[in-house]
Amino acid sequence: MARHETVADLRRANRGLILRELFLGGTTSRVSMARSTALSSATVTNVVAELLEEGAVVEAGTEPSNGARPAVLLRVNPDFGVFVGIDVGETKIRIEAFDFAMTRVARVECPLGETHTPEVVVRSVGEGLADVLHQLGGTNKVVGIGVGVPGVVAGGAEPLVYAPAFGWRSVPLVKLLRATTDLPIVIENGAKTMGQAEMWFGAGRGTRHAVIALLGTGVGAAIFANGVLYRGATSSAGEWGHTTIVIGGRRCRCGARGCLEAYVGAGSILDRWARESRRVVRVGAAAEDDLVALLDASVHSRVALRVIDETARYLAEGVRNLVNLFDPERVVIGGWAGVRLGPAVLDTIRAHLAGESLRHPAARLDIQLGQLGPDAVALGAATLVADRVLNSGGERQPRRLSRVYAASPT
Amino acid sequence: MARHETVADLRRANRGLILRELFLGGTTSRVSMARSTALSSATVTNVVAELLEEGAVVEAGTEPSNGARPAVLLRVNPDFGVFVGIDVGETKIRIEAFDFAMTRVARVECPLGETHTPEVVVRSVGEGLADVLHQLGGTNKVVGIGVGVPGVVAGGAEPLVYAPAFGWRSVPLVKLLRATTDLPIVIENGAKTMGQAEMWFGAGRGTRHAVIALLGTGVGAAIFANGVLYRGATSSAGEWGHTTIVIGGRRCRCGARGCLEAYVGAGSILDRWARESRRVVRVGAAAEDDLVALLDASVHSRVALRVIDETARYLAEGVRNLVNLFDPERVVIGGWAGVRLGPAVLDTIRAHLAGESLRHPAARLDIQLGQLGPDAVALGAATLVADRVLNSGGERQPRRLSRVYAASPT
DNA sequence: TTGACAAGATTCACGCCTTAAATTAAGGTG
DNA sequence: CACCTTAATTTAAGGCGTGAATCTTGTCAA
Numbered sequence A, B: 001m002a003r004h005e006t007v008a009d010l011r012r013a014n015r016g017l018i019l020r021e022l023f024l025g026g027t028t029s030r031v032s033m034a035r036s037t038a039l040s041s042a043t044v045t046n047v048v049a050e051l052l053e054e055g056a057v058v059e060a061g062t063e064p065s066n067g068a069r070p071a072v073l074l075r076v077n078p079d080f081g082v083f084v085g086i087d088v089g090e091t092k093i094r095i096e097a098f099d100f101a102m103t104r105v106a107r108v109e110c111p112l113g114e115t116h117t118p119e120v121v122v123r124s125v126g127e128g129l130a131d132v133l134h135q136l137g138g139t140n141k142v143v144g145i146g147v148g149v150p151g152v153v154a155g156g157a158e159p160l161v162y163a164p165a166f167g168w169r170s171v172p173l174v175k176l177l178r179a180t181t182d183l184p185i186v187i188e189n190g191a192k193t194m195g196q197a198e199m200w201f202g203a204g205r206g207t208r209h210a211v212i213a214l215l216g217t218g219v220g221a222a223i224f225a226n227g228v229l230y231r232g233a234t235s236s237a238g239e240w241g242h243t244t245i246v247i248g249g250r251r252c253r254c255g256a257r258g259c260l261e262a263y264v265g266a267g268s269i270l271d272r273w274a275r276e277s278r279r280v281v282r283v284g285a286a287a288e289d290d291l292v293a294l295l296d297a298s299v300h301s302r303v304a305l306r307v308i309d310e311t312a313r314y315l316a317e318g319v320r321n322l323v324n325l326f327d328p329e330r331v332v333i334g335g336w337a338g339v340r341l342g343p344a345v346l347d348t349i350r351a352h353l354a355g356e357s358l359r360h361p362a363a364r365l366d367i368q369l370g371q372l373g374p375d376a377v378a379l380g381a382a383t384l385v386a387d388r389v390l391n392s393g394g395e396r397q398p399r400r401l402s403r404v405y406a407a408s409p410t
Numbered sequence C: 001t002t003g004a005c006a007a008g009a010t011t012c013a014c015g016c017c018t019t020a021a022a023t024t025a026a027g028g029t030g
Numbered sequence D: 001c002a003c004c005t006t007a008a009t010t011t012a013a014g015g016c017g018t019g020a021a022t023c024t025t026g027t028c029a030a
Helices: A007-025 A030-037 A041-054 A118-136 A173-177 A190-201 A266-277 A284-297 A302-326 A336-354 A376-391 B007-025 B030-037 B041-054 B118-136 B173-177 B190-201 B266-277 B284-297 B302-326 B336-354 B376-391
Strands: A057-062 A072-076 A082-088 A092-099 A104-111 A142-149 A152-154 A160-163 A168-171 A185-189 A210-215 A219-225 A330-334 A366-369 B057-062 B072-076 B082-088 B092-099 B104-111 B142-149 B152-154 B160-163 B168-171 B185-189 B210-215 B219-225 B330-334 B366-369
Touching: A007 A030, A007 A041, A007 A072, A007 A376, A007 B007, A030 A041, A030 A072, A041 A057, A082 A118, A082 A190, A082 A376, A092 A118, A092 A376, A104 A118, A118 A142, A118 A173, A142 A173, A142 A190, A142 A376, A152 A185, A173 A185, A185 A190, A185 A376, A190 A210, A190 A219, A190 A330, A190 A376, A210 A302, A210 A336, A219 A302, A266 A284, A266 A302, A266 A336, A284 A302, A284 A336, A302 A330, A302 A336, A302 B302, A330 A336, A336 A366, B007 B030, B007 B041, B007 B072, B007 B376, B030 B041, B030 B072, B041 B057, B082 B118, B082 B190, B082 B376, B092 B118, B092 B376, B104 B118, B118 B142, B118 B173, B142 B173, B142 B190, B142 B376, B152 B185, B173 B185, B185 B190, B185 B376, B190 B210, B190 B219, B190 B330, B190 B376, B210 B302, B210 B336, B219 B302, B266 B284, B266 B302, B266 B336, B284 B302, B284 B336, B302 B330, B302 B336, B330 B336, B336 B366
Parallel strands: A082 A142, A142 A185, A210 A330, A330 A366, B082 B142, B142 B185, B210 B330, B330 B366
Antiparallel strands: A057 A072, A082 A092, A092 A104, A152 A160, A160 A168, A210 A219, B057 B072, B082 B092, B092 B104, B152 B160, B160 B168, B210 B219
């Protein structure tokens, strides 16, 4: 949360409060915002007048009247700016642009080959970005660029990326990208950006304390406390996949034993199925197809069903740990594997966790399935930029300075 | 963090900033505070003048001069107020009072019998409190009362206590206590208050992201994010003891299987020792003696040593989970059993987690032993009151209103 | 058609805040 | 004693949010 010290900070915060309401809540009136923000109607008028003047907000008709002056509805001006989100994936780079209402206005995909050196990725991003900017007709409206990467992003003035999947160790990706563009850049772990998207526009919507569990080849979690992404001291919080659930259990690809990922990661699930059914399963992009095949098979195959049910049980224990440690209002099962598995495992998980409510009397935990596909990484990355803008009360960052924001706790 | 909306809130926040600096940092000068808070020197002068006027702060000599006007040192006025902390334990109730400099100025202990009904506890607290207030010469200076209880405190306007150890289900303890006193009351889980004490005055000092692991009969954790106690949605975050580390493992007293507590809780450790050595161990207050006996025995007994080493390994896995999920700067092993076990297990845990640093490159995690004994529950409870006062910029809560603060996220 | 009514929106005076700059205070040094 | 350095205070200026008063804009009943 921003620290306020001067009256200007106060104003910025209140602008942010109002803008956020409009951004996340859609169209509302001044009165209702005055109520929900606890600001006086005078202040709301003031701030809204400013935002209208600047073009960040536009009027959108009136509420139906019932005997008195109807409230004028307001909403964010979609044309006010554009957020760019970049999903640096293992097989391709996806670049998308969203207007201020978060509807997609441009999109590009660049397949990646076998080599994932920083140079290759940076060049690919540069090309794709140029393409997207061309589609947008220039960089005028672009507020900033969010980048989701498959690895840990260590915060600090100059963020460093550790991406084992790419063989990256302390790659200063933002620094490298700055040669390509002078737009402000935010960088974050891809799972976390996906969680952010799910939180704002998906199944996490409306909650302040939620854990978005992300199941894919890797297993992670994006934790939201008080509506804010929890990053920890070095931005690597939420490494759910490498928590131990069976001491001395299966070997995980991280080297340790008994990690959750070694039980509910997509690779591990398919592996078990392969072993028990003497099937051949594939890794990489084809894993998703195989997972679907497993789910299909579970209708008639006892082996497949058993694999799924085991997974559900492990998953339930993992979720139980999240619940006990974070005490969220809601847990969302997301990620491409999570969304696929969901229908088959959700009931088991819910049943398993019902007992938990005995010890957490106030909590009637709800567990939901993610609503956004794996494409949400780019959306989430763009959302991070939006979040920055809202935090600063709708002021765009000056691009000349080429400010780099680290993925650091605010 | 407090939400600021008006200029008055701004002032309150800045008062809090300065007061907190003095409270936690000891004596400092105006200049150095201006630097550390990023406030202008004019504002610091202003605020300090107010605080001096009100008696919250006093001057404390000057810095040694070197050629220029020496800075006047300031510190909190110990006599400005008194915080009362109450530790509602399983065997006794401990009530302590601390002045504004957090030195203990009064103390009372009331043994509890076998019955722990709310009535008995409330009466006992009332008697002890009267005694302490008598020692203090009245309630004039008392700012508020913090209460640490052995159970979950569900937040809300009227906090409810769930304490299985007492057989309590949704006991409105604060409401009951208000019949005894009209002083402001803060209530929180005892482990969390202990963590708070460790954070401000013990091994957690100086960090903003830390996990205080608490080992006793029960096992829990107090999690601090950005310097603030993390409570979760219903105030029951940090239930570390009931996270699964062995699926289908030992039965825990909570009913589930494989909970961490079933492996590293004091009861479980002694149980294992008893079983393997055909010794008789005791529960309750005598458990601490038995744990010491176990540690002593481990010098010569292979069985005892094995029990300890196993515990260390389980503990290491538990800590690993905390690190992976919360990414703290520091982990503190506290609680009466933790502090006892510490010297014998710390190296094992450190060695075990060294591998973790490979995946968390930026983190060179440090693990420390708690510095405060189990008596810290009362101190921590008093600290919670202090925290409230600091958050409100040094304003005391009006007692007439008999405001009850729930243990709710701010 | 008109007047009363209700509630949204705006205006304004007021008190409060922080700050930069100017000024004063306090100690050492030569 | 003049001079230098740094601490602390004062002053004037610019902003902010608020409550109260006022203006605006619909509906509805007569």
